[in-house]
Amino acid sequence: MSTDPLKQRITMLRYRPWRGELRGPWSGVLAIARVSLGQMFRRKLFWGLFGFSALIFLFYFFGQYLGVFMQSQLTGETGTVRLGSGVGAVTVRPENMIQALTKTLKMNGSADTFANFIWFEGYILIIVLTLAGSVLVGNDFSHGSLPFYLSKPISRWHYMLGKCLAIGVFVNLMTTVPALLLFLQYGMVDEWSYYWDSFHLVVGILGYGLILTVSLSIILLAFATWLRKTVPMIMVWVSVFVLGRIVAKLIVDGLKFSPSWRLFDLWNDLYLMGASCLGIPLETMRPGPQPPFWQAWLVIGGLCAFCLLYLRRRIQAVEVVS
Amino acid sequence: MESLVELRNLTRQFGTFEALRGIDLKLPPGRIGLLGPNGAGKSTLLKILMGLLAPSSGEGTVFGIPLVPGADGEGNWQLRRLMGFMPEADALIPGMRGVDYVSLAGELYGMPRRDAQRRAHEVLSYLELEDARYRRLEEYSTGMKQRLKLAQALVHDPPALLLDEPTSGLDPAGRDAMLRLLLELGTDHGKSVIISTHLLADVEAVCERVVILYGGQVRGFGTVRELCASRQDRYRLQIQGDPSAFREELRLEGVEILSENDRGEMRVVVPAKWITRAFFALAENHGVVIRSLIRDDETLEELFFRTIEKK
Numbered sequence: 256m257s258t259d260p261l262k263q264r265i266t267m268l269r270y271r272p273w274r275g276e277l278r279g280p281w282s283g284v285l286a287i288a289r290v291s292l293g294q295m296f297r298r299k300l301f302w303g304l305f306g307f308s309a310l311i312f313l314f315y316f317f318g319q320y321l322g323v324f325m326q327s328q329l330t331g332e333t334g335t336v337r338l339g340s341g342v343g344a345v346t347v348r349p350e351n352m353i354q355a356l357t358k359t360l361k362m363n364g365s366a367d368t369f370a371n372f373i374w375f376e377g378y379i380l381i382i383v384l385t386l387a388g389s390v391l392v393g394n395d396f397s398h399g400s401l402p403f404y405l406s407k408p409i410s411r412w413h414y415m416l417g418k419c420l421a422i423g424v425f426v427n428l429m430t431t432v433p434a435l436l437l438f439l440q441y442g443m444v445d446e447w448s449y450y451w452d453s454f455h456l457v458v459g460i461l462g463y464g465l466i467l468t469v470s471l472s473i474i475l476l477a478f479a480t481w482l483r484k485t486v487p488m489i490m491v492w493v494s495v496f497v498l499g500r501i502v503a504k505l506i507v508d509g510l511k512f513s514p515s516w517r518l519f520d521l522w523n524d525l526y527l528m529g530a531s532c533l534g535i536p537l538e539t540m541r542p543g544p545q546p547p548f549w550q551a552w553l554v555i556g557g558l559c560a561f562c563l564l565y566l567r568r569r570i571q572a573v574e575v576v577s
Numbered sequence: 578m579e580s581l582v583e584l585r586n587l588t589r590q591f592g593t594f595e596a597l598r599g600i601d602l603k604l605p606p607g608r609i610g611l612l613g614p615n616g617a618g619k620s621t622l623l624k625i626l627m628g629l630l631a632p633s634s635g636e637g638t639v640f641g642i643p644l645v646p647g648a649d650g651e652g653n654w655q656l657r658r659l660m661g662f663m664p665e666a667d668a669l670i671p672g673m674r675g676v677d678y679v680s681l682a683g684e685l686y687g688m689p690r691r692d693a694q695r696r697a698h699e700v701l702s703y704l705e706l707e708d709a710r711y712r713r714l715e716e717y718s719t720g721m722k723q724r725l726k727l728a729q730a731l732v733h734d735p736p737a738l739l740l741d742e743p744t745s746g747l748d749p750a751g752r753d754a755m756l757r758l759l760l761e762l763g764t765d766h767g768k769s770v771i772i773s774t775h776l777l778a779d780v781e782a783v784c785e786r787v788v789i790l791y792g793g794q795v796r797g798f799g800t801v802r803e804l805c806a807s808r809q810d811r812y813r814l815q816i817q818g819d820p821s822a823f824r825e826e827l828r829l830e831g832v833e834i835l836s837e838n839d840r841g842e843m844r845v846v847v848p849a850k851w852i853t854r855a856f857f858a859l860a861e862n863h864g865v866v867i868r869s870l871i872r873d874d875e876t877l878e879e880l881f882f883r884t885i886e887k888k
Contacts, residue, residue, distance in 0.1 A: 271699060277733065279687065399668050403664070403668040403670065405629075406629075407682065408654035408657040409654065
């Protein structure tokens with residue numbers, strides 16, 4: 256600061272009082288969410304991972320298109336089709352391809368299409384959320400930004416809601432939004448009647464998205480609050496989802512124990528909850544056998560409740576003044 | 578507004594530990610220093626004033642807003658609208674630019690986004706950070722960070738500022754500049770400033786009033802001038818001649834010599850019922866001339882230590 260008295264006098268003139276109406280704490284929630292999104296969007300790693308998730312979307316997008324196109328063009332034809340020329344040429348049976356796309360991969364605009372699509376997106380989403388957790392929440396603890404937020408006229412719940420909103424945007428950007436685009440696309444390439452005949456699927460997709468948004472943001476917030484730093488966050492978060500799946504698979508598929516042991520696999524639990532929203536029968540779900548839907552709801556609901564209790568205890572405004 | 582803070586028999590307990598005990602305090606608007614050693618209850622008092630913590634018992638108002646004992650203190654968010662808080666810790670968001678950080682603070686205080694952005698530029702210019710406002714926060718020096726923290730507390734133009742160790746980590750020039758700025762905000766812009774600090778010199782430089790806390794109780798409160806002048810037993814005298822015999826005689830009479838230098842200046846504390854003329858009589862007996870004799874006030878540091886050692 257200047258020591259020159261004249262300059263000081265000029266500096267003082269620059270201070271102008273602000274007269275305006277202050278809004279309630281809810282406006283702060285949106286500001287927190289917006290800033291959090293900005294923090295993530297600045298990172299190249301995020302865009303790289305988002306690119307991978309877009310590849311899954313494109314796979315489904317063109318798979319659905321190809322399935323419908325082939326059905327419309329080749330129905331009734333038998334025999335083989337030679338694709339390409341020379342050494343690299345392959346001979347395929349069109350009905351086998353249609354079978355693979357629509358029956359095996361379920362790229363047919365059905366409830367299974369969207370459930371499977373979100374299942375596969377989960378692999379990338381879990382990694383993105385690890386990054387989001389350490390950047391958006393872990394940093395607030397490890398760099399001491401929490402007092403900045405909580406010394407303002409907002410409560411810890413407003414802070415958490417702002418962060419959850421930002422996490423929810425990533426979750427939906429990689430699951431619900433592309434799933435809805437796939438729904439729109441299928442109606443366009445198939446028949447217009449698909450939209451109203453299958454409108455319940457839109458509700459199911461939105462329900463699945465809501466489940467993922469609420470549960471993943473709460474669980475992630477609790478993990479990031481607990482672990483704070485990026486490396487432990489990656490290790491534990493990925494372990495929970497990857498090891499959980501391996502353990503569940505070993506117990507249920509290897510040792511042939513009760514399907515309820517599959518509840519160790521958190522992503523599978525979310526998948527079950529989403530499937531119940533989309534109206535998929537339990538018996539047709541893969542990998543099978545699966546535990547009843549209610550058990551998955553109970554596990555995820557209980558985990559979220561535990562995380563909220565932990566967050567209530569851990570994020571406290573009284574930490575503002577050390 | 579008659580009083581900024583009014584507390585009556587306020588207590589705060591954490592389990593069986595009493596962090597604040599029977600606090601009675603009426604602070605008028607102005608520049609106030611909150612002094613006390615670690616564990617004195619300063620942080621707890623700040624949290625109560627900010628509405629982050631509710632008192633266990635007693636009553637009080639801050640800006641006329643009542644403090645409700647036993648309630649969820651965090652819910653009293655209206656209080657935090659009326660004050661800007663500058664934390665001691667860095668509390669910065671890595672990767673953000675200075676102007677965005679201050680603007681976010683404005684939005685969290687409830688300002689509309691556009692107003693918050695405009696005001697962030699104004700406040701950063703006022704604090705002479707206009708050249709650094711587009712820099713990432715990691716690139717700020719300690720002095721700049723302190724000013725940035727002040728900017729985020731000032732962005733919504735609150736009537737009061739709560740500052741937790743505002744000069745922590747600053748070099749002498751930065752510290753001087755910060756103190757001058759706080760003084761200007763108080764005197765020229767009518768802001769009430771509450772400074773919680775261990776640094777008595779900061780309080781002396783900025784504050785009109787001081788609250789001394791110790792063991793969860795208020796041990797002293799008043800204007801710095803009144804408190805420091807409250808003792809009438811100190812003198813500053815300058816003598817000419819050999820001081821050794823005079824000094825010895827003073828000691829025998831129960832006068833405590835606080836300090837002296839080779840220019841013949843000494844600061845002394847006299848016993849009760851001391852008559853000022855006794856200095857001259859003693860000086861004459863020992864062939865010493867008293868060139869000046871003035872009543873001396875306590876320094877804030879002496880007052881502080883005397884206050885906390887009193888009980």
